[in-house]
Amino acid sequence: MKRDSGARWFAAAGMLLAVSLLLPWWEITMHAPQYPEGLHVTTWFFTVTGDVHEVDGLNHYIGFMPLAKVAMLERQAAFVVGPLFTILLLLAVPLRTRWSALLALPAATLPAVFFVDLAVWLQYAGHHLDPHAALSSSVAPWTPNIFGSGGVGQFHTDSAFGIGFYLASLASIAAIMAIANRVKNMDAA
């Protein structure tokens, strides 16, 4: 019987990750009386879109940093990381060595890294409000929730991970399966 090299798992992980890069990873919607349609900000792997201008305009009152300044390094790195991790997965598909399992490792960790990075940034931004902002004395530092609903001021907020994040998580699972299969079934040489 032919040994399973995990090629299908590598391919599946690669395709899932590639698609995830084109879909929203994290979304927040803010509701307030004067915004009957809500304000929406969507975080993609490469960029942030939606009512960024308005949200920044509101945030300046409490000294919350402009969204463009959040995770600047990560956003630049994303243009390399996203395609690179996908390519590594796809490169591994035809390989048969045990060590080639390592090519899936970056993709396997990506959603967790994203999660941790987002959480750290939310904590950092929420605790580094500009002390000179107009309403800085009215709002104490806090850590915005990474998911679920909440509220601050007249705003009710709902945040959630997007389909892109979930596909990347599936890609992560596929990558782990790929690693497991390859390590288990392939020779070290």
Next chain:
Amino acid sequence: MGTFPRKQFVAAIGASALLAACNAPKNDQAQISSAEPAGVGNAPPAGGNADAIIKARGLNPGDVDAALRTFVPPGKHDDYVMFASGGHSGQVVVFGLPSMRLLKVIPVFTPDSYVGWGYDFESKATLHDGDFKDATITHGDTHHPALSETDGDYDGRFLFINDKVNARVAVVDLARFETKQIVKNPLMINTHGLAVTPNTEYVIETAQYAAPLGWGYAPLNAANFREKYRGLATYWKFDKNKGVLDPQKSFSIELPPFFQDLTDAGKLDSDGWSFTNSFNSELAYPDNWDGGLPPEASMSQNAYDWMHVINWKAAEAFVRSGRASTFNGMALISIAQAAQNGILYLLSEAKSPHGVDVTPDGKFLAVSGKLDPYVQIYSIAKIKTAAARSDLKKGPYGIRVLPLTETRIAQIPIGLGPLHTQFDDQGFGYTSLFLDSAVAKWKIGDESGKGWEMVDKTSLQYNTGHLAAPHGDTVKPRGKYIVGLNKWSIDRFTPVGPLFPRNLQLVDVTSPKMGVIFDAPVGNAEPHYAQIIDASLLKPMSVFPVGFTPHSNGIDPNAPKAGKEGVRIDGDTVYVSMTQARSHFTPDVVHAKAGQKIIWRLTNTESTKNAMHGFAIAGYNVSLTIEPGKSEHFEFIADKPGVFPYYCTDFCSALHLEMMGYLLVAER
């Protein structure tokens, strides 16, 4: 109230907003909670006590019926939008129907410190385009709004409005609900009627009080009045792509000094023709000071006045053939040319007419003579047949006269003071009765003259001028309502001094018996005429792209940009490049020396609906409202030394009062 909790206070000031992108902190004073989720149109407690309210307020079943027909719940939109002329306020006033709520006042011929019309450089320039000789005229008498049409129905793109006193026509762009262009008629000194052709090929402007053409002078006497004083019909060519009237492609037709009045354009079968009435077949002129009758009497001696029947397509072809002359830059067809080339005919009409209105099918004309108790119905097919005859008799000024007996097919007795007619979608016409203070409803009959009869009449309050109905002068009237534009209100409203509000009355016409269902006071000048459009046809912008200047309808390359603001001094000119956003101006200080010219550009960099800002500065007569994205430009000489605060005049945010800056003008 005692101590006002700080965190509730912060929530309460949130006219703008506090922050975003975050969830609530869980445990400390940063937790700011609004007392209640603010609803959109929170309804009163449901059901049960309506009878008690009706009883307590002393309402009768008719009142309740009217209330139900006109009530638009909070947060809901009206079905129709009415554009009413603002009379001698020089504005256009916009209402929603059926609620009759005031939605907007659009300044046209008159400066307005709210929107800044006539304060910024570009709108001043638009007003200047209507200059009479070297004088900028800052008032107007808006009379006849006319919505642009496609295939004979309103298309919701543009509104035209004329200024009776100065013979000017303005274009209001309904993408922005803002005046875009003003043109002064180079031949006429004043005007009355305005109408558009079925595809807005032309906007027809017709004269009122005769005067020598080209704003000339001639002593007033019988001979001069007959030979040198003239009426006119101008056909302004409309460029639909640019959204402007094109004087180069427009033309006028010289008319006798009959004091032309309203005009309507033919449609469908009668497309290519236009009909203009007049009220001075007597060729009377003001001479009571010399022993004559006053004009009201001298102009009302004859039993009939003259309707001008004009084949405008023939006129257009005549101008294109190069045979017309040019006067003050406009192509002009003389009376003789018009009379001899199948362009102009006269037709008798009831004395002192106002409305001359084409039925939705384009087949008939309803003429209302204010001193004649009938609506007079003419067959346009018969008019065209008669116009083709070679044996027509010549009347005044050598103009061929269409026989009344061959063209008028019916007279409907409706009452005193018929003034103007609108139509519904059920085959009825509605004619206002100025003297009776009423509206008459009559059935549209047929070509043989049968079936034309009044079916209902109801009182209005008071002295009804024009009527307006949804799409009521198009090929596709929508019915449902008639609005009576009443000149007087007398006892209808809470007294507010000797200058009474006008009364716009909404009449329900969905039942066999008409009924007034709403009185809307308008604290503005007399609205002469209005047009009502299905609201779904209007697609206005809600924000401008940042840097947009409406006056050139695009992005201004000189518009200040966020991050690139500044003040530059070049010789004796100070260039200010400023932005505004909640809740600050950038820069917030401008220095100048006395006598320097300041060229000030200001962009509202907001991109959120409704996030407008104002700008006003002490001492230098500048006041603007700047919608999100818009860029404005104004100039003045800083000739008065001092410290001049400028600030946002539109309550924009919780920190609106702090949105200010200083202009410091130092002594030389």
